[in-house]
Amino acid sequence: MANRTASEKMRIIHDTKRPMLSDYIEELFDDFVELHGDRYFADDHAIMAGIGYFNGTPVTVIGHRKGRTIEQNMDANFGMANPEGYRKALRLAHQAEKFHRPVINFVDTSGAYPGAGAEERGQGEAIARCLYEFIELKTPVVSIVTGEGGSGGALALAVADRVLMLENAIYSVVSPRACASILWKDPKREGEAAEALRLTAQDLYEFGMIEGIVPEGQTNAQLIRNVGRALRDQLAELSAEQDIDILLQKRYEKFRKIGVFRQINQEENEGV
Amino acid sequence: MGLIDLFQKTRETSMEMKPQEDDTVKVVKCKGCGAELKAYVYGKNLYVCPHCGRYGRLLARTRIRQIADKDSFEELYANLAPADPINFPGYAEKTAELAEKVGMSDAVKTGVCRIGGVETCIGVMDSHFMMASMGSVVGEKLTRLFEYATEKSLPVVIFTCSGGARMQEGMFSLLQMAKVSAAARRHSDAGLLYITVLTDPTTGGVTASFAMLGDIILAEPRTTIGFAGRRVIEGTIGQTLPDDFQSSEFLLSHGFCDKIVPRNQLRETLETILKLHCGPKAKKWQVRRHG
Ligand SMILES: [Zn+2]
Numbered sequence: 001m002a003n004r005t006a007s008e009k010m011r012i013i014h015d016t017k018r019p020m021l022s023d024y025i026e027e028l029f030d031d032f033v034e035l036h037g038d039r040y041f042a043d044d045h046a047i048m049a050g051i052g053y054f055n056g057t058p059v060t061v062i063g064h065r066k067g068r069t070i071e072q073n074m075d076a077n078f079g080m081a082n083p084e085g086y087r088k089a090l091r092l093a094h095q096a097e098k099f100h101r102p103v104i105n106f107v108d109t110s111g112a113y114p115g116a117g118a119e120e121r122g123q124g125e126a127i128a129r130c131l132y133e134f135i136e137l138k139t140p141v142v143s144i145v146t147g148e149g150g151s152g153g154a155l156a157l158a159v160a161d162r163v164l165m166l167e168n169a170i171y172s173v174v175s176p177r178a179c180a181s182i183l184w185k186d187p188k189r190e191g192e193a194a195e196a197l198r199l200t201a202q203d204l205y206e207f208g209m210i211e212g213i214v215p216e217g218q219t220n221a222q223l224i225r226n227v228g229r230a231l232r233d234q235l236a237e238l239s240a241e242q243d244i245d246i247l248l249q250k251r252y253e254k255f256r257k258i259g260v261f262r263q264i265n266q267e268e269n270e271g272v
Numbered sequence: 273m274g275l276i277d278l279f280q281k282t283r284e285t286s287m288e289m290k291p292q293e294d295d296t297v298k299v300v301k302c303k304g305c306g307a308e309l310k311a312y313v314y315g316k317n318l319y320v321c322p323h324c325g326r327y328g329r330l331l332a333r334t335r336i337r338q339i340a341d342k343d344s345f346e347e348l349y350a351n352l353a354p355a356d357p358i359n360f361p362g363y364a365e366k367t368a369e370l371a372e373k374v375g376m377s378d379a380v381k382t383g384v385c386r387i388g389g390v391e392t393c394i395g396v397m398d399s400h401f402m403m404a405s406m407g408s409v410v411g412e413k414l415t416r417l418f419e420y421a422t423e424k425s426l427p428v429v430i431f432t433c434s435g436g437a438r439m440q441e442g443m444f445s446l447l448q449m450a451k452v453s454a455a456a457r458r459h460s461d462a463g464l465l466y467i468t469v470l471t472d473p474t475t476g477g478v479t480a481s482f483a484m485l486g487d488i489i490l491a492e493p494r495t496t497i498g499f500a501g502r503r504v505i506e507g508t509i510g511q512t513l514p515d516d517f518q519s520s521e522f523l524l525s526h527g528f529c530d531k532i533v534p535r536n537q538l539r540e541t542l543e544t545i546l547k548l549h550c551g552p553k554a555k556k557w558q559v560r561r562h563g
Contacts, residue, residue: 112500113508114499114500114501114504114508115505115508115509116505116511116513116517118499118500119499119500119505119517121526123499123500124479124480124484124498124499127480127481128453128479128480128481129484131449131450131481132456132485135450135453135454136461151437151446151477152499155446155449156480159454172443172446173437173438173441173445173477174437174439179439182439183439183440196358196360196361197358197360197442198358198442198443199442203442203443204443207357207444209443209447255451255454256415256454256455258408258444258448258451259409259412259444259447259448260357260441260444261352261354261412262352262353262354262355263351263352264377
């Protein structure tokens with residue numbers, strides 16, 4: 001199953017019968033209370049968030065919301081959040097910190113919404129602020145990419161102690177289609193770009209960018225159970241770490257080490 | 273003047289950037305109004321067209337020359353060069369070619385300098401190198417700069433410009449956004465000053481990370497600053513956007529930038545702000561808590 005091509009995986013994750021945020025919440029969390037709004041501008045339906053019990057422990061859940069029908073998808077803006085969505089996420093992340101609740105993020109978005117209003121209200125600032133705050137959030141954070149991890153809009157919810165991906169999930173700096181049209185002026189070469197970008201869970205695991213791949217099994221019920229088990233295991237490991245400074249240091253180092261470059265003889269280069 | 277210096281000068285002139293001091297003959301054409309400008313005059317005017325006011329895009333070293341106290345810049349991390357982490361088609365050739373042409377191994381120059389006498393860590397992105405897209409090298413150099421500044425208790429000034437994350441490095445690029453932002457956060461938590469200067473164009477993953485995280489955010493006039501590309505947005509909403517959409521003036525009016533500063537005032541504005549925080553009169557107000 002791991003040898004599916006990136007394009008095959010992209011077809012699988014776009015299947016509307018695949019579990020989505022509301023299904024995970026329904027199956028994995030008890031007494032879930034949805035909380036709304038960023039307190040500045042609006043409530044963004046592309047991000048769903050709230051509190052509930054996970055295996056008996058109170059947690060905060062934040063995720064990208066998609067729908068099955070066209071009406072649901074219109075309401076959720078196809079999972080593409082506006083700045084107020086990211087600001088809602090941050091508000092609830094800080095609330096989780098205050099009440100010492102772990103945060104579980106579900107990532108599934110083609111990207112942050114590229115709209116005029118989003119730019120007026122500071123889409124860039126909203127995402128940047130997520131990176132800046134989640135890195136120092138004084139409570140454990142686990143993120144799981146369940147479908148599409150689309151660029152900055154996904155990363156905003158994936159600065160975490162542990163990042164997991166479902167077996168067929170993808171996580172990419174750019175959509176293969178946009179990549180093909182920008183670099184090769186040919187959106188039809190999308191499949192080729194999908195391979196070249198190395199965006200599968202297996203690729204990211206190999207690069208040391210994620211901590212685990214969750215097998216999907218044969219049915220939706222099995223998939224959700226596997227997600228539940230993986231989250232439980234990660235949170236158990238994280239809660240064994242009692243010292244928040246050590247947790248934050250490890251979180252910092254996890255992102256700090258990413259990057260591949262060469263060292264060259266300085267004289268090849270020139271100063272001012 | 274060594275051979276390398278000569279070569280560098282030639283390259284700069286060929287990019288219509290830094291004319292030699294004695295070069296009163298060479299003429300460059302303004303990309304805004306088409307006026308023919310004497311290269312020497314254009315350079316003296318900080319690469320702003322005296323006729324239409326168009327801002328030329330600067331080489332990183334030209335920017336540093338305009339901003340830093342004379343001979344105060346010491347470059348750091350110049351020995352980092354791009355690898356090809358995902359073996360992306362054509363990437364290694366592209367970066368090698370640009371290193372030769374631009375005279376930089378990647379899209380940012382980092383170091384320490386003085387601005388009005390204040391010791392400052394400075395990072396300048398350069399759009400001549402792959403539109404200053406951010407890959408591992410840009411991320412690593414800026415992260416090291418923030419870490420160095422934190423260790424030495426120095427302020428950081430970054431001149432941003434970027435087409436966004438560098439697609440050719442795949443997820444290695446995207447995660448640089450988190451890496452640099454994390455280092456900026458630690459610098460901030462140490463109580464230190466970070467100023468960003470947004471220059472043309474600042475977009476995508478750079479806007480959505482350290483460009484928007486300065487304590488003070490300055491911008492050059494009529495600069496394009498945004499997250500999503502204009503054409504992508506127009507495609508989404510099915511409308512043409514006004515000319516000033518995603519300009520620095522647009523950011524100022526929507527509350528996302530502190531001040532628009534013309535190029536010929538940037539140096540003194542930075543000096544004033546830096547001195548307010550780090551100069552001899554920058555006393556910190558001491559408040560005692562009772563009990
Ligand atoms: Zn002109």
